[in-house]
Amino acid sequence: MTKASTGGKKILPSDITPYERYVSRRALIAGGLGLAAAQSLGGFASRAFGQAEPALTYVRNADLSVKDKPNSYVDITTYNNYYEFGTDKSDPSQNAQKFRTRPWTVTVGGEAEVTGSFSLEDILKPHPLQERVYRLRCVEAWSMVIPWIGFSLGDLLKRFKPTSKAKFVEFKTLYDPKQMPGQRAGVLEWPYVEGLRMDEAMHPLALLAVGLYGKVLPNQNGAPLRLIVPWKYGFKGIKAIVSIKFTERAPRTTWAGSASNEYGFFANVNPEVDHPRWSQATERHIGADAFGPRQPTLPYNGYGAQVADLYRGMDLRKFF
Amino acid sequence: MSPRVRWVLKPVLFAACLIPALRLGLGVLDATAVLHFRGVSLGADPVKFMLHSCGRWTLNFLMITLCMTPLRDLTRSLLWLRLRRMFGLFAFFYALLHFSVYLLLDQSGKIGALWQDIVKRPYITIGMLGLLLLIPLAVTSTVKAQRRLGGRWTRLHRLIYLIAILGVWHFWWQVKKDISQPLMYACGLTILLGYRAWKLRRSGAVAGTTAAGLSSARSPRSDAA
Numbered sequence: 314m315t316k317a318s319t320g321g322k323k324i325l326p327s328d329i330t331p332y333e334r335y336v337s338r339r340a341l342i343a344g345g346l347g348l349a350a351a352q353s354l355g356g357f358a359s360r361a362f363g364q365a366e367p368a369l370t371y372v373r374n375a376d377l378s379v380k381d382k383p384n385s386y387v388d389i390t391t392y393n394n395y396y397e398f399g400t401d402k403s404d405p406s407q408n409a410q411k412f413r414t415r416p417w418t419v420t421v422g423g424e425a426e427v428t429g430s431f432s433l434e435d436i437l438k439p440h441p442l443q444e445r446v447y448r449l450r451c452v453e454a455w456s457m458v459i460p461w462i463g464f465s466l467g468d469l470l471k472r473f474k475p476t477s478k479a480k481f482v483e484f485k486t487l488y489d490p491k492q493m494p495g496q497r498a499g500v501l502e503w504p505y506v507e508g509l510r511m512d513e514a515m516h517p518l519a520l521l522a523v524g525l526y527g528k529v530l531p532n533q534n535g536a537p538l539r540l541i542v543p544w545k546y547g548f549k550g551i552k553a554i555v556s557i558k559f560t561e562r563a564p565r566t567t568w569a570g571s572a573s574n575e576y577g578f579f580a581n582v583n584p585e586v587d588h589p590r591w592s593q594a595t596e597r598h599i600g601a602d603a604f605g606p607r608q609p610t611l612p613y614n615g616y617g618a619q620v621a622d623l624y625r626g627m628d629l630r631k632f633f
Numbered sequence: 634m635s636p637r638v639r640w641v642l643k644p645v646l647f648a649a650c651l652i653p654a655l656r657l658g659l660g661v662l663d664a665t666a667v668l669h670f671r672g673v674s675l676g677a678d679p680v681k682f683m684l685h686s687c688g689r690w691t692l693n694f695l696m697i698t699l700c701m702t703p704l705r706d707l708t709r710s711l712l713w714l715r716l717r718r719m720f721g722l723f724a725f726f727y728a729l730l731h732f733s734v735y736l737l738l739d740q741s742g743k744i745g746a747l748w749q750d751i752v753k754r755p756y757i758t759i760g761m762l763g764l765l766l767l768i769p770l771a772v773t774s775t776v777k778a779q780r781r782l783g784g785r786w787t788r789l790h791r792l793i794y795l796i797a798i799l800g801v802w803h804f805w806w807q808v809k810k811d812i813s814q815p816l817m818y819a820c821g822l823t824i825l826l827g828y829r830a831w832k833l834r835r836s837g838a839v840a841g842t843t844a845a846g847l848s849s850a851r852s853p854r855s856d857a858a
Contacts, residue, residue: 384677392677400811402676453809455678500811571810590754590807597739603664603679606741 366528371442371462377518378446379615381458384600386526389459392599393533394451395552396501397486397493404495405533412492414537414553423483423559426474433537437523439472440464444527445520450582450614452546452568454607456596461541462524467515470557475511479559483508484540484551501567507540507551508564508578512623518543518616521554544616546580577633581624582614586633638715646716650723653690654730657683680738687731692804692818694724695797699825706832718774721793725771728764728800756806763799766792794829797822 395405417433442462450456470482488504490496496503513519520541523530530536535552542549548568568576575589584594595607613620660675660682662668675682701717740746750757770790779786801822805815
């Protein structure tokens with residue numbers, strides 16, 4: 314599967330990586346025990362399935378982690394927005410169990426010296442995994458705290474040697490209506506597209522996740538590879554990435570393209586700029602006291618000290 | 634009213650109409666860890682679940698209420714009209730519950746926040762309007778009020794058409810992207826209101842023909858329609 318473009322540096326195919334072993338074990342479990350459990354036990358399946366997820370080797374990055382208490386594994390893996398598997402929060406955990414994440418290829422293109430198709434193993438091999446506990450704020454005004462396992466997006470992007478023309482980076486989700494029933498409906502334009510400005514993408518907080526709670530990422534959370542940009546609304550965190558492209562112009566991202574008055578390219582968490590139909594000033598924290606008060610939303614989701622400089626001088630009402 | 638309807642059918646239906654509320658009640662006990670039951674969990678976001686459930690049941694009962702007259706016409710049975718008030722009051726009950734969850738649980742009882750939402754968010758404005766319009770209908774739902782108001786009662790209770798439109802519109806406007814569910818309600822409502830328009834036009838045509846017989850200067854309404 315590995316192919317490098319002319320003149321570019323070839324990224325060597327790897328031996329069997331620990332990750333690969335995990336994933337093949339995982340497929341076995343998904344095919345047998347996990348699915349049977351999912352079908353017979355309903356709500357309890359995710360818990361049982363979760364315990365069966367293979368563990369990953371990682372170190373904890375305390376500097377980039379928040380101190381907040383993470384949400385439960387069950388909440389994180391059963392309350393998902395992933396329209397490729399349905400628009401209800403419970404749809405992804407039900408419909409994504411059979412999703413095949415192996416073999417997986419990521420195509421890299423655009424304004425970079427190293428381009429081509431890379432197997433997931435090639436993408437992951439050089440990057441030691443870290444655990445980072447991040448806040449997640451959905452554009453629908455709810456929030457969670459999630460202990461992701463992954464590595465900095467910037468570390469991967471540097472390997473492709475983006476040229477001076479690369480001002481943005483665009484990501485695409487897999488398009489496979491056979492496996493992703495949501496893609497058979499025209500709710501959004503498929504495949505899902507997201508993007509970042511290069512300086513945002515190179516920020517150390519921008520994370521590519523392959524796991525959570527120390528285990529391989531469940532399918533409903535975006536396996537095998539997803540983006541996390543903790544200071545932006547959750548929809549920027551594109552899942553099941555198959556394409557990375559460096560571009561000179563801002564990519565047309567899915568939500569911004571579908572309703573440009575409601576969703577912007579930047580989508581930075583901002584309590585002062587409301588969604589046209591609802592307030593962004595507060596959020597309901599999932600898993601907190603179920604009937605307690607909403608909590609105030611913080612600018613940049615609480616990451617202002619680290620990222621506000623990226624947007625200095627910009628009119629945040631215009632570039633929302 | 635026959636005793637079978639009064640003492641059997643109506644109590645059974647009444648209990649059935651309470652099931653969604655009871656289910657939410659058990660869910661609250663589950664979410665607050667008082668008691669645990671299989672299959673009643675309100676999920677990761679209990680407040681949103683309750684809001685959506687009560688909203689849905691308000692719409693369901695509005696639709697059921699609006700089905701009673703067509704069912705009477707179709708079956709030529711007056712039984713349906715004896716059930717209509719109960720269904721209408723359940724629509725009001727779930728609308729009130731929906732509003733209470735929103736005000737007391739979602740907005741923590743802050744009237745200021747509620748007012749902000751009513752003024753700033755059109756979908757909340759129309760939802761609120763629908764709820765307010767339901768109040769006079771609930772208040773005048775008694776037989777006594779019906780007798781006292783006479784013909785005005787019928788005219789007042791036609792507000793239910795407007796309320797149902799506001800309800801479906803409120804639902805449509807708040808979904809993020811997938812409009813398939815509100816679209817289903819909109820289609821159902823179109824049929825139910827369309828039936829009434831069709832009946833009105835037909836009876837108008839009949840009345841018009843008679844009127845034309847009496848006064849040749851006035852054209853039949855069927856021509857204008």
